[in-house]
Amino acid sequence: MSVKSTVHTVTYDLLRSLGLTTVFGNPGSTEETFLQNFPKDFQYVLGLQEASVIAMADAFAQTTRRPALVNLHSSAGLGNSIGNLVAAYHAHTPLIVTAGQQHRELLIGDPYLSNRDAANMPRPWVKWSYEPARAQDLPEAFMRAYAMAVQPPAGPVFLSIPLDDWNHPLEGPAVVRDVSRTYAPDPERLRRFAERITASRRPALILGPDVDRARGWQAGVELAERLNAAVYSPPLADRASFPEDHPLFQGSVGMSVKAIGDRLAGHDLVVVIGAEVFRYYPYVPGDILPAGTELLQITDDPAVAGAARVGDSLLGDALLSIELLTAMVGDGSGRAQPEPMPRRHDLPETERSPLTPDEVYATLSRARPQHAVFVNESTSTMAQHAEWLPAVEPDSFFATASGGIGWAAPAAVGVALGDRDRGVTRPVIALIGDGSFQYSVQGLWTAVQQNLAIVYVVMRNHEYSILKSFAELEETPGVPGLDLPGLDIASVARGLGCHAVDVTSTGDLEKEFILALESGATTVIVVTTQPEKTML
Known part of the structure; x- marks a missing residue:
């Protein structure tokens, strides 16, 4: 007698095909139907609190450059996770976050452990949020969640899953789709950017976290050296995207409007790639850019481009954009070499107590x-x-x-x-x-x-x-x-x-x-x- 397939078996086969065999979680009663008969080829990473679970999955996904699967407990567990879900959203980390929902037949009465508005609860810190209308829609919802999470700009998504959906009979297999994870910049607009950069007398490059995420480290070095341009890290960078011992590196651009404006004085053009313009922290008023300074921004996130208060933007993958730009810009060997950043390596001879x-x-x-x-x-x-x-x-x-x-x-x-x-x-x-x-x-x-x-x-x-x-x-x-x-x-x-x-x-x-x-x-x-x- 053959074993009939269910939402559970069809979904787990889909997760295997997508490479989602590591589950970060903290289980509750509404998640046990998902975790029942946990397959031996899957790994469950237990965290003792949901905020920790999200941060583990976030860093795992960033390190492997693959989406990570997270399983949280209903509305309370999701609520515990929100603080670090904000970090994953800003870091463009592809996470598929799931949480159990109460039994469908109880939901009309707002039972204990139900999420009254599951799809809205994690917004705006997810790209897509959904609770399937029918149990049989769950595998397709997972496939859509995966596609949404990995497409640029990558980011977390959320699925709320009623606990009784998993044992529902369902014929398989699920439909598996493949989606693009990068897109190239508009070639004509990129050419105009290249012309403006070539004409610049003293350009500055600000290479943000999305450059490292896109494997653009070496490409950024080649662009900086071709331009002979000063390179800065953006405000409060969550990843480094340029060797900080390189002669062209000038350190952080600052954290406030005034600090950044003052730091960029003397540059006639600032090129920001893979970063916001700008991620400010303290409010210290000043000029966003010094007089006579223009700004170009390249990002794969339309929201980041839209939020920039100055400059012209171009949408495109950081690595592809840098590689194409390097081939287009003129040689900058005639520009004055930026002065190396001074580094302080002196300490008092007498050790302090407590240590500094x-x-x-x-x-x-x-x-x-x-x-x-x-x-x-x-x-x-x-x-x-x-x-x-x-x-x-x-x-x-x-x-x-x-x-x-x-x-x-x-x-x-x-x-x-x-x-x-x-x-x-x-x-x-x-x-x-x-x-x-x-x-x-x-x-x-x-x-x-x-x-x-x-x-x-x-x-x-x-x-x-x-x-x-x-x-x-x-x-x-x-x-x-x-x-x-x-x-x-x-x-x-x-x-x-x-x-x-x-x-x-x-x-x-x-x-x-x-x-x-x-x-x-x-x-x-x-x-x-x-x-x-x-x-x-």
Whole structure:
């Protein structure tokens, strides 16, 4: 007697054909019908809280450059995940996020665990959101979700699935479709851009996160060298897209209207590729662009192009656009060579107590292993990271794209799992502030359970340092809730199964960092540091 196919069997066959065999999740009663008889060729990555689950899947998808499948619990679990779903949306990460819904026959009465408006709940932080009208529509909904997630601009999508849909009889197989993941720029418009760039006397390139996502690192180097142009990183970049030790690299363009306008003074043309114009943080008024400066933007996201307050835009894949542009622009060898960015490598002879962030990063720089990937969520020390640990390879720097905290601790897990999935071995190092670490600390448990070699360096300055800098900028004295006394981070980490140590000197930090790299296990190093005033 043959076994009849169901929505469950047909959907799982579809997921196999799409390569979606890793499921990141935290199960609930409305998800168990999906997870029943979980196939042996699938992997379930358990996170202990839904925000951690989303961040793991986000970093996994970014690292593998494949969409990731997420399974959350009804409306409550989806609600827990929203903060990191915002980060995935801004990072253009293709995620297929699912959540269980109550039994269809109960929905009319708003039962316990139902999502009253499932399709609207995750908006606007998903590209598409849907609850199938019929159980038999579910495989087709998954196929559409996949297509929507991977097409540019890539991003998360959401499916709400009533728990009784999975056992519904259904003839298979599901229809499998293939869709384009890139598109080329308008050739005539690109030619006009190339003419304006060739005519520029002192151009500046700003290469954003989408360049690295599109595998455009080397292409960006070739374009910059052909133009002999200064290269900047955009404000608050969540990935690095240009070697930060390159002679043409000039550092970050800044974070405020005034800082960016001042930084770009002297350039007659600014070319922004794969980034927003601009991702501002503090409000410091000024001119968006200096007088006499023009701007060109290339992006695969129409919304990003539409939101730009200045300049002319062109829609196209970052890598294709850069390659085509490099072949069109004139040689820039006649332009004056930009002055190399000054780098400060001097520290006081006497070690501070507590250590300064510069001393911490300098120590890590001395012991930095080759081909390391860094995940950073120490908001007040990003400048020190850029100074002492410049990105020198593609896919080697990750940060949250949203500005919220609680992303990096589980994201490091996603990076390590993504490396394992694609057969790559490299050190994964997460640099996190003590405040950020509390938001998704449960991600450490997953790292331990998955036997991942991750070194977490937690800088313990006993406060939300970045917010104290903002309080000064905004002239708001007496703000409560900015101090963080009494956190025993190492003990919490040990409770989740990690090896954890507290250090107070550069010597101990270097020793423990090297031991952690050699151990092949998940290690948390807590280093006491002085608060850092951030220049905003």
